[in-house]
Amino acid sequence: MLFLWNNPGPLHRRRSAAFTLAVFFLTILLAPRCAPAQTQNIDTDSRENDSQSIDKQESQKPVPILSGSAGYFNFITGGENTIDTQINPVLLVPLGNRWLIESRAEFEGEFERRGGNGPYAGPVDKHLDYAQIDYIANQFVTVTAGRFLTPFGIFNERLYPVWIRALQPDPIILPIATTDSDGAMVRGGFPLSGSANLNYAVYMSATSIGIDSVDSERHVGGRVGIFLPGPRLELGGSWQKALQDVRKNAFGFHAEWQPMRIPLTMRAEYARSYDGSGYWAEGVYRLNQLHFWQKAMRRTELVGRAQQFFSGPITPDVADDLGLPEANTREGEFGINYFLHDGFKIAGSCGREFSPAGNANVWSVGVAYRWLIPLGRVGAQ
Numbered sequence: 001m002l003f004l005w006n007n008p009g010p011l012h013r014r015r016s017a018a019f020t021l022a023v024f025f026l027t028i029l030l031a032p033r034c035a036p037a038q039t040q041n042i043d044t045d046s047r048e049n050d051s052q053s054i055d056k057q058e059s060q061k062p063v064p065i066l067s068g069s070a071g072y073f074n075f076i077t078g079g080e081n082t083i084d085t086q087i088n089p090v091l092l093v094p095l096g097n098r099w100l101i102e103s104r105a106e107f108e109g110e111f112e113r114r115g116g117n118g119p120y121a122g123p124v125d126k127h128l129d130y131a132q133i134d135y136i137a138n139q140f141v142t143v144t145a146g147r148f149l150t151p152f153g154i155f156n157e158r159l160y161p162v163w164i165r166a167l168q169p170d171p172i173i174l175p176i177a178t179t180d181s182d183g184a185m186v187r188g189g190f191p192l193s194g195s196a197n198l199n200y201a202v203y204m205s206a207t208s209i210g211i212d213s214v215d216s217e218r219h220v221g222g223r224v225g226i227f228l229p230g231p232r233l234e235l236g237g238s239w240q241k242a243l244q245d246v247r248k249n250a251f252g253f254h255a256e257w258q259p260m261r262i263p264l265t266m267r268a269e270y271a272r273s274y275d276g277s278g279y280w281a282e283g284v285y286r287l288n289q290l291h292f293w294q295k296a297m298r299r300t301e302l303v304g305r306a307q308q309f310f311s312g313p314i315t316p317d318v319a320d321d322l323g324l325p326e327a328n329t330r331e332g333e334f335g336i337n338y339f340l341h342d343g344f345k346i347a348g349s350c351g352r353e354f355s356p357a358g359n360a361n362v363w364s365v366g367v368a369y370r371w372l373i374p375l376g377r378v379g380a381q
Helices: 011-030 044-059 156-157 318-320
Strands: 065-077 080-097 099-113 124-138 141-148 181-193 196-205 219-228 231-240 250-256 264-273 277-288 298-311 329-341 342-354 360-374
Touching: 329 360
Parallel strands: none
Antiparallel strands: 065 080, 065 360, 080 099, 099 124, 124 141, 141 181, 181 196, 196 219, 219 231, 231 250, 250 264, 264 277, 277 298, 298 329, 329 342, 342 360
């Protein structure tokens, strides 16, 4: 069960929390790099093979990569159509074997008919999702500085791009605690045992620097997850504390499961904050086990999602600014994706939204494309 807490507490408690977080970051940064001890290999041939493999890896020079996605979609809610077009370029620039610069921009246009008729028109939003530099300290720790996606739940970091997500409409609770962060983050993972791995992320964000496309807020937070390779199950939780305006807390839980015997993925998230609370759960099933029309079926996946949102003590105008519903909302959706090839898919969905503000049918249809271009000769010196 989650509890909402908005009391900021005495000043010395807040300073103590900030001091503790700073000590944690310094400890991670200054700790000596460590790795599990390896058994010495007394086989001469094996040592020579390992040495040749290492020399080959060191001779390969990493090259920059330009990747990203593009999409064209029609979102129809209650009979009103919105045309959404977007391009999301991603640039990866490795600097040696331990440093990486990565950035993603978003160019999105949302076009509607004014007054229900006439030509489509609307704004084109230009937004910098992240621009960060990563230092791979060791196999357990990566340190990040700059602008990064806030690691709250799993959708914001792992599923947001249009070519990855199974349903194109955002989950209703996505705006809760996922404002982009400008600051520093420490993340990584390590084995707890032979049957469980732990992953973690701890971060702090500064205030906005005054540029619309790189806005942020002051907050601290973290996420932790436990992955069980045997059942292919991950369970985790997130926490965030705002350090400005209403010093609100946000909590969340997430789960993801991929059974070994069937091509099914089950995901779910729950989030609670001052702005509201809710959950979503979806299942994605690839039809490649069917024995008819196999060429088409192995390219087709079915999706179902149920979600619910409970509004918080905020005004309708604030909810609209945050991208949240103005009232309690329930929604069920069903969708289908067909992959023309690995990076190009046709997507469609339909559903029904229930709310005191009015019930409505929701539809979406469109295409998503993903590209990847090495900016140099792979393996070149």
